Amino acid sequence: VKTQVGIIGAGPAGLTLALLLRKHGIEAIILENRSREYVQSRVRAGLLEQNTVDIYKDLGVADRLLREGLVHHGVYLSFDGQRTRIPFGELTGGRNITIYGQQEVVKDLTDVWLAGGGQIYFETPALKIENFETNNPEIHFEHGGETGVLKCDFVAACDGFHGIGRKTLPPDTYREYTVTYPFSWLGILAHVAPSTEELIYAYHERGFALHSLRSDKISRLYIQVDNTEHIDNWPDDRIWEELSIRLGTEGWTLKTGPIFEKGITPMRSFFTDNMQAGRLFLAGDAAHIVPPTGGKGLNLAVADVKHLADGFVGYYQKNSAKALDNYSATALKRIWRAQDFSNFMTTLFHKQDQHGSFQYQLQKAKFDYIKLSKAYATTIAENYVGLPFEAFE
Ligand code: FAD
Numbered sequence: 001v002k003t004q005v006g007i008i009g010a011g012p013a014g015l016t017l018a019l020l021l022r023k024h025g026i027e028a029i030i031l032e033n034r035s036r037e038y039v040q041s042r043v044r045a046g047l048l049e050q051n052t053v054d055i056y057k058d059l060g061v062a063d064r065l066l067r068e069g070l071v072h073h074g075v076y077l078s079f080d081g082q083r084t085r086i087p088f089g090e091l092t093g094g095r096n097i098t099i100y101g102q103q104e105v106v107k108d109l110t111d112v113w114l115a116g117g118g119q120i121y122f123e124t125p126a127l128k129i130e131n132f133e134t135n136n137p138e139i140h141f142e143h144g145g146e147t148g149v150l151k152c153d154f155v156a157a158c159d160g161f162h163g164i165g166r167k168t169l170p171p172d173t174y175r176e177y178t179v180t181y182p183f184s185w186l187g188i189l190a191h192v193a194p195s196t197e198e199l200i201y202a203y204h205e206r207g208f209a210l211h212s213l214r215s216d217k218i219s220r221l222y223i224q225v226d227n228t229e230h231i232d233n234w235p236d237d238r239i240w241e242e243l244s245i246r247l248g249t250e251g252w253t254l255k256t257g258p259i260f261e262k263g264i265t266p267m268r269s270f271f272t273d274n275m276q277a278g279r280l281f282l283a284g285d286a287a288h289i290v291p292p293t294g295g296k297g298l299n300l301a302v303a304d305v306k307h308l309a310d311g312f313v314g315y316y317q318k319n320s321a322k323a324l325d326n327y328s329a330t331a332l333k334r335i336w337r338a339q340d341f342s343n344f345m346t347t348l349f350h351k352q353d354q355h356g357s358f359q360y361q362l363q364k365a366k367f368d369y370i371k372l373s374k375a376y377a378t379t380i381a382e383n384y385v386g387l388p389f390e391a392f393e
């Protein structure tokens, strides 16, 4: 098999890249380890930045997103039961976020890619990437018990944190950074109308909680738990009770309903300071993980492939390898910003030390400052909705 750009991974990064390349007449084929059903039922993120929505509109894949996605113009922050609202519109010149589940994004992108004649080899793990230091890289894969080779001009490893792309980068080309946080998120989806029209991020002496949503009938909520916690220790009643205490504020009650999805996700920050070697390029979770507080993971993956697609367009259509050569440097500016913001949101709202400790007082001082300073609130708002691409140029 032969193509121009061989893409490993049919997550948000791989699918978005494929569609961006198609728009510019560049060929791509996607290899995906898992089945189509598995990829489309994987419940993960749900917050789309303005940039992400704009890219999907431009690609013509946003019909359902615009119909079913929920546009939010603000966010609630809560500390010790006191709630304040950050309005995006007036602080960011009208930018906002859209709530729409990642698995819906993946479904939409897959449908459009396949309907336009695109190919995805599902249940086809990439086994190794060879010759990426030459002009003829190869991706060796397995499909239905047989091995095969995808020959391409370039390899885009969009294969997530556990993929083979990063492991293939020569060790002397990058440094990596990892932080493991001493807590995890227990996330649920429930058949119940959201108890809020906008998201609520809360610090409470019992730990962090987040109220998000998926539709007017489905709520998505998270609580901070210890890394050693097991989901079996969390019957539905216990989860609702904890959520309602942590998110609570005077005169407000949390509506509860049947939980139909539960999972625990550990939290980490990870990143490499180089995302390319020869004709191999990494994008999305393959190159970096941010803790989920602030909802940056999916949006970073989309921003990476926007830059990568610009690089390929330069190479194939403008006879210039400059943007491709600078891909890592360009993408890393936003990645560092997102690492900092995700870390900021995580440390502000999670219980890290005893309630009342020095660390707690710093968290509280920040929260109090958000309420009195438009400048500080603006900093949070502009990072939360996502800085425009031009900001980093
Ligand atoms: P992925 O979505 O991981 O896609 C990579 C794809 O590559 C997968 O489909 C995988 O099957 C495939 N693959 C891997 N190895 C191979 C191989 N060898 N050959 C072929 N295919 C391969 N972000 C938030 O903002 N908020 C959240 O609440 C949130 N929750 C999360 C919960 C979980 C459990 C996880 C894992 C992530 C969460 N994230 C969240 C992060 C967000 O979902 C990711 O940042 C986003 O999925 C990144 O997209 P991606 O395309 O880079 O990687």
Ligand code: DHB
Pocket (backbone or CB within 6 Å): 044, 045, 046, 047, 099, 199, 212, 213, 220, 292, 293, 294, 295, 296
């Ligand atoms: C969601 C997840 C996040 O990590 C976040 O910061 C906001 C929303 C969500 O799944 O809806």
